[in-house]
Amino acid sequence: MRASTTPPMRAGLIRASLRRPGFAAALIHRLSGLALALFLPMHFIALGTALQGADRLESFLGLTQNGFVRTAEWGLVCALAVHMALGLRVLAIEWLRYRERTALVVSGCLATAFAVGLLFLLSGA
Amino acid sequence: MSPLLYLAQRGTAAILAVTVAVHLGTILYAVRGGLTAGEILGRTHGNLAFLAFYAVFVLAAAIHAPIGLRSILREWTGWRGRSLDLSMIAFSALLAGLGLRAALAVYWA
Amino acid sequence: MTVPVDHAVGQGVTEALRVRVRRGDAVAEYVVPRRANQTVLDVVTEIQRDQDPTLAYRFACRVGMCGSCGMTVNGRPRWTCRTRVAAVAPDGMLSLEPLRNLPVVKDLAVDMEPFFEKWRRAHGYFEPGENPPDDFATVEPDSPARQEVDAGIECINCGVCYAACDVVTWNPDYLGPAALNRAWTLVNDVRDQDRDGRLAAVAGDAGCHSCHSHMSCTEHCPKGLSPTFSIAGLKRETGKAALRRFWRRG
Numbered sequence: 001m002r003a004s005t006t007p008p009m010r011a012g013l014i015r016a017s018l019r020r021p022g023f024a025a026a027l028i029h030r031l032s033g034l035a036l037a038l039f040l041p042m043h044f045i046a047l048g049t050a051l052q053g054a055d056r057l058e059s060f061l062g063l064t065q066n067g068f069v070r071t072a073e074w075g076l077v078c079a080l081a082v083h084m085a086l087g088l089r090v091l092a093i094e095w096l097r098y099r100e101r102t103a104l105v106v107s108g109c110l111a112t113a114f115a116v117g118l119l120f121l122l123s124g125a
Numbered sequence: 126m127s128p129l130l131y132l133a134q135r136g137t138a139a140i141l142a143v144t145v146a147v148h149l150g151t152i153l154y155a156v157r158g159g160l161t162a163g164e165i166l167g168r169t170h171g172n173l174a175f176l177a178f179y180a181v182f183v184l185a186a187a188i189h190a191p192i193g194l195r196s197i198l199r200e201w202t203g204w205r206g207r208s209l210d211l212s213m214i215a216f217s218a219l220l221a222g223l224g225l226r227a228a229l230a231v232y233w234a
Numbered sequence: 235m236t237v238p239v240d241h242a243v244g245q246g247v248t249e250a251l252r253v254r255v256r257r258g259d260a261v262a263e264y265v266v267p268r269r270a271n272q273t274v275l276d277v278v279t280e281i282q283r284d285q286d287p288t289l290a291y292r293f294a295c296r297v298g299m300c301g302s303c304g305m306t307v308n309g310r311p312r313w314t315c316r317t318r319v320a321a322v323a324p325d326g327m328l329s330l331e332p333l334r335n336l337p338v339v340k341d342l343a344v345d346m347e348p349f350f351e352k353w354r355r356a357h358g359y360f361e362p363g364e365n366p367p368d369d370f371a372t373v374e375p376d377s378p379a380r381q382e383v384d385a386g387i388e389c390i391n392c393g394v395c396y397a398a399c400d401v402v403t404w405n406p407d408y409l410g411p412a413a414l415n416r417a418w419t420l421v422n423d424v425r426d427q428d429r430d431g432r433l434a435a436v437a438g439d440a441g442c443h444s445c446h447s448h449m450s451c452t453e454h455c456p457k458g459l460s461p462t463f464s465i466a467g468l469k470r471e472t473g474k475a476a477l478r479r480f481w482r483r484g
Contacts, residue, residue: 020448020449020450020453021449022447022448022449022450022452022453022462023400023448023449023450025447026446026447026448030193030197030446033190033193033194033197034194034197036190037190037191037193037194040186040190040220040224041219041220041223043227044183044220044223044224044226044227045223045227046227047227047230047231048223048226048227048230049230050162050165050166050227050230050231050233050234051226051229051230051233051234053234054162054163054166054234055162057162057165057166057234058161058162058163060162061160061161061162077149077152080145080148080149081149084141084142084145084146087138087142088142090447091135091138091139091142093447093462093463093466094135094447094466094469094470095135095466095470097463097466099460099463101449101452101453101460116149116153119153120152120153120156123153123154123156123157126438126439126443126444127437127438127443127476128437128438128443128472128473128475128476129476129480130443131443131469131472131473132473132476132477135473196444196446199405199439200401200404200405200444201404205439
């Protein structure tokens with residue numbers, strides 16, 4: 001058969017990587033950590049408004065009662081829970097010699113984190 | 126990332142495991158039926174235990190986050206070297222400063 | 235070569251295999267008849283011998299012992315001699331690319347020199363020291379150190395883990411799973427005299443501390459090794475060594 005030139009193929013390895021539990025865990029861990037790191041200064045500034053009295057903090061919190069911010073809050077609670085759960089998995093692999101080759105623990109971490117997120121919603125947030 | 130920096134990150138991770146668990150528990154408890162500033166401050170005002178807890182929490186996070194951010198920046202952007210390290214130290218100082226200020230704010234308010 | 239069959243070899247299997255091969259910046263397409271028990275190596279060899287003699291690729295033993303035939307098959311790095319076409323291309327489509335993370339020599343052949351250069355940088359070689367003992371060392375097979383070594387010693391430097399590793403792609407200095415795995419087996423070798431030097435070599439941004447436990451290496455290793463856990467061991471040992479130095483100085 002004669003060779004024909006077609007545009008270069010997509011790197012299939014990237015698509016394949018996303019299906020590996022270890023890679024999914026590392027990616028979610030990294031993105032949740034990034035979100036938390038970016039959120040933290042804003043969180044500290046918001047709480048710092050209490051220096052000007054409880055009313056100042058209250059009026060600031062009033063600004064955050066819209067749907068967009070409340071969704072972001074839920075997202076951050078989930079991010080915190082999932083970052084911690086996946087982080088504990090890393091600590092177990094590195095320091096407790098935990099040897100796991102399946103997706104079981106990763107799924108467990110994600111499930112626990114979303115359970116925390118659900119509890120947050122159910123608590124009337 | 127040196128062995129000591131790695132140990133600092135993993136060590137603060139262990140500390141944060143405890144403080145985050147407490148923080149998440151507190152959040153889930155506190156947001157029941159909505160949350161007001163008065164409720165938050167009522168809990169934290171004059172409470173030395175909360176102040177100490179938040180101080181530890183803030184300092185651990187101020188060490189943990191920049192080290193992690195450094196890895197992300199090194200691997201996903203082209204940034205590396207002295208300027209990156211100094212920026213991460215600055216970010217650490219920012220987090221510690223703003224965080225301790227916030228902890229004191231809810232203690233004093 | 236396997237005997238050609240004149241009928242479909244299974245349920246829903248097409249008669250012909252469409253093979254897309256990355257050749258530099260271009261992609262070449264070939265059609266190869268399906269045969270019973272065909273491996274990807276059989277396919278590449280058939281293309282090169284019967285259809286296009288200019289196609290470059292590597293193999294040697296063809297029985298899963300040497301690790302020479304590694305390439306990216308349908309997105310995953312594998313040994314082509316141990317990859318059945320029926321297992322990876324049930325729909326009759328096969329795509330072949332050279333191993334990731336290594337410079338391409340031509341078509342499907344890559345330059346392994348950077349891989350071996352990192353092996354040396356990680357001190358992936360035994361150091362007998364100034365006065366090697368006259369007699370054999372006694373190493374109990376069930377000692378913890380020997381068991382750590384056994385878990386990682388079968389590496390044949392095929393480069394599949396190196397190709398699978400995303401951190402190698404993101405951080406060109408990263409020594410990679412194979413080099414670090416070998417360093418770990420040597421750290422656990424009671425006869426070796428370069429423990430401190432090796433631990434220093436595998437620490438830092440280029441070393442074990444950049445592993446984020448994606449476990450792609452462990453997932454893809456054709457010998458079933460787990461570089462992830464070897465690297466975790468290196469993190470523990472370099473950490474302990476740093477604490478000891480810190481303690482002694484302070």
